[in-house]
Amino acid sequence: MKDRNYAHSIQIDPDRCIGCSHCMRVCSTGAIRIVDGYACIQPERCVDCGECFRVCPQRAVYAKDDGLASLPPENYKIALVPSVFIGQFPSEYSATQVLNAVKQVGFDEVFEVEQAVDFMKEAYRSVAKGDPPHPLISSYCPAVVRLIQVRYPSLTEQIMLLKAPHDIAALYLRRSKVKKGIGPEKLSIYYVTPCAAKIVAARAPVGEVKSPIDGTVNMTEIYNKASKILHSFKKPGLHKTFANMSPDSVNWSLSGTEKKYFPGRSLAIDGMDNVIEFLEKLESGHISDIDFLEMRACDQGCAGGILCPGNRFLAVERLEQRQKRLQKLKDADNGKVRNPLMDYKETLHAVSGVDPVYPRGGLLLDEDMEKTLIKLQRIERLMTYFPGFDCGACGAPGCRNLAEDIVKGKASISHCVFVQRVMEKNYKLSPDQAFVVIEKIWGKNRLNKYRDSHGNQSE
Amino acid sequence: MKIEYYIEGGNFSTAGSASSEVKKTLKQFNISPLLLRKVAVALYEAEMNVVAHAYRGIMSVDIQPFCIWVVVEDEGPGIEDIGKAMEEGFSTATEEVRQMGFGAGMGLPNIKKNSDEMTLTSTPGVGTRLELSYFVKLNN
Numbered sequence: 001m002k003d004r005n006y007a008h009s010i011q012i013d014p015d016r017c018i019g020c021s022h023c024m025r026v027c028s029t030g031a032i033r034i035v036d037g038y039a040c041i042q043p044e045r046c047v048d049c050g051e052c053f054r055v056c057p058q059r060a061v062y063a064k065d066d067g068l069a070s071l072p073p074e075n076y077k078i079a080l081v082p083s084v085f086i087g088q089f090p091s092e093y094s095a096t097q098v099l100n101a102v103k104q105v106g107f108d109e110v111f112e113v114e115q116a117v118d119f120m121k122e123a124y125r126s127v128a129k130g131d132p133p134h135p136l137i138s139s140y141c142p143a144v145v146r147l148i149q150v151r152y153p154s155l156t157e158q159i160m161l162l163k164a165p166h167d168i169a170a171l172y173l174r175r176s177k178v179k180k181g182i183g184p185e186k187l188s189i190y191y192v193t194p195c196a197a198k199i200v201a202a203r204a205p206v207g208e209v210k211s212p213i214d215g216t217v218n219m220t221e222i223y224n225k226a227s228k229i230l231h232s233f234k235k236p237g238l239h240k241t242f243a244n245m246s247p248d249s250v251n252w253s254l255s256g257t258e259k260k261y262f263p264g265r266s267l268a269i270d271g272m273d274n275v276i277e278f279l280e281k282l283e284s285g286h287i288s289d290i291d292f293l294e295m296r297a298c299d300q301g302c303a304g305g306i307l308c309p310g311n312r313f314l315a316v317e318r319l320e321q322r323q324k325r326l327q328k329l330k331d332a333d334n335g336k337v338r339n340p341l342m343d344y345k346e347t348l349h350a351v352s353g354v355d356p357v358y359p360r361g362g363l364l365l366d367e368d369m370e371k372t373l374i375k376l377q378r379i380e381r382l383m384t385y386f387p388g389f390d391c392g393a394c395g396a397p398g399c400r401n402l403a404e405d406i407v408k409g410k411a412s413i414s415h416c417v418f419v420q421r422v423m424e425k426n427y428k429l430s431p432d433q434a435f436v437v438i439e440k441i442w443g444k445n446r447l448n449k450y451r452d453s454h455g456n457q458s459e
Numbered sequence: 460m461k462i463e464y465y466i467e468g469g470n471f472s473t474a475g476s477a478s479s480e481v482k483k484t485l486k487q488f489n490i491s492p493l494l495l496r497k498v499a500v501a502l503y504e505a506e507m508n509v510v511a512h513a514y515r516g517i518m519s520v521d522i523q524p525f526c527i528w529v530v531v532e533d534e535g536p537g538i539e540d541i542g543k544a545m546e547e548g549f550s551t552a553t554e555e556v557r558q559m560g561f562g563a564g565m566g567l568p569n570i571k572k573n574s575d576e577m578t579l580t581s582t583p584g585v586g587t588r589l590e591l592s593y594f595v596k597l598n599n
Contacts, residue, residue, distance in 0.1 A: 153495060154492040154496035155492075280479065283482065284478055284479055284499050285503050286503065359492055361489070363486045363487055364488070364489055365487045365488070366489070367489050372487060373523075373524065
């Protein structure tokens with residue numbers, strides 16, 4: 001079975017894209033090509049990790065969210081705010097102040113996602129008891145889940161079948177609001193997202209029919225609005241009077257906290273390259289004595305999310321300080337944590353699972369075995385013509401990618417600038433034809449800036 | 460389609476590269492995740508056996524529309540008693556190899572478990588030949 005859910009958040013703005021190919025070179029699934037002068041994303045391969053967003057010099061890559069404007073004004077609006085958002089602000093602002101500012105941006109209530117972590121900790125213990133596959137891979141980071149679907153089809157069965165904390169938080173809010181007479185149709189739960197992958201997870205979840213979250217808002221948008229409120233409103237801080245979640249929960253989205261809560265031996269791996277290096281080893285069966293893998297596509301976990309406006313290391317340090325403050329509150333309260341979400345833990349347990357995750361088949365050359373064989377043989381032959389240093393002038397990230405595109409009928413051998421020279425020399429291709437080929441990849445008028453010795457623009 | 464890889468005996472740091480290449484190629488075929496996993500695990504174990512015990516070896520993989528044939532042939536000390544080598548936990552690995560985390564004596568039984576058919580022949584003092592077959596339909 002194949003997962004054909006190819007919804008994405010990462011988009012390219014054609015008004016800004018200049019086809020510079022920076023994004024194409026960093027994509028870890030080889031999902032980007034340059035066509036007609038613009039970067040073009042192949043939906044079956046993109047995992048919304050956002051590495052292209054980081055490197056785009058034109059800011060042409062963006063994460064499409066639902067946005068604040070899509071909030072139905074008549075509904076009871078709840079913002080689900082992850083702890084990393086609080087870490088974007090200097091410590092002079094208390095968490096309560098920051099969350100209040102978010103509320104003033106246009107919500108009726110604000111809920112910190114990490115309150116659901118107390119539930120996750122218990123759920124992990126019960127998953128570990130159920131004899132799961134070894135090692136089990138955390139389902140927390142949606143970019144990692146999608147990366148496995150695309151590049152590591154044989155590992156999909158090792159993904160933990162558990163919803164993420166923001167889903168659990170949303171489910172809790174839905175249930176507790178019904179009790180207060182706010183039905184599901186009158187409720188709008190929006191997640192303030194640190195990354196593109198979580199937008200997709202809310203819009204088109206893997207292993208769920210529909211996400212309990214109604215929409216997403218880019219963290220940068222909320223940050224700008226909340227900052228304005230915090231700056232103009234210098235009211236001395238409101239503070240929490242008790243711990244409403246266990247102190248280390250605030251670090252759950254970073255690297256290294258989640259892994260502590262799975263019994264046995266576990267690793268925490270962050271950063272796309274590190275995750276890929278490890279999954280390669282895992283897929284060949286090199287790793288046998290590890291029970292749990294916590295993986296985050298971003299360096300420093302969600303603090304390194306592409307939509308986090310602040311510095312990831314500062315955010316991590318602030319969350320550590322916050323953990324200490326919560327610990328003090330907890331100690332002063334005889335070690336008590338008053339988390340209202342945990343009153344619902346039995347109901348939540350019943351709905352916390354997700355369906356099995358299936359591979360996506362983004363690497364397939366053909367559905368048919370025989371045709372794949374023929375295509376592979378053609379690729380090997382093509383590779384003997386290409387220079388092999390992955391210059392990218394053909395509009396594909398590497399020679400191998402160009403060869404694959406050719407056998408899929410998406411490109412031609414003349415796209416390779418080296419093959420072009422040989423074809424021109426052998427009179428198989430006229431200079432004019434070669435010019436057209438380059439324009440097809442890099443865009444019309446791309447070559448206009450080059451003038452001949454008389455100062456005339458080339459045609 | 461036939462692909463061949465050279466395996467260097469005793470080089471533990473690069474061990475696994477041949478099986479990793481095969482895995483990369485197989486991912487482009489519409490085969491089940493189960494089959495991919497079986498081939499990947501068996502080939503890694505087979506490659507490790509050559510690295511740990513033999514002087515050099517060749518892994519050749521023949522991919523056909525309905526089946527995958529693998530032959531791993533090495534030059535090395537060979538296996539004295541194949542029946543015994545197939546027992547779980549039996550190993551002739553040296554202490555040095557064991558300290559690197561290999562040689563637990565699960566290799567051959569694990570290969571058998573992760574293949575549809577397995578044939579193992581050996582001439583002591585000359586080398587070992589391991590043949591594995593996988594049937595695409597059987598693993599769907």
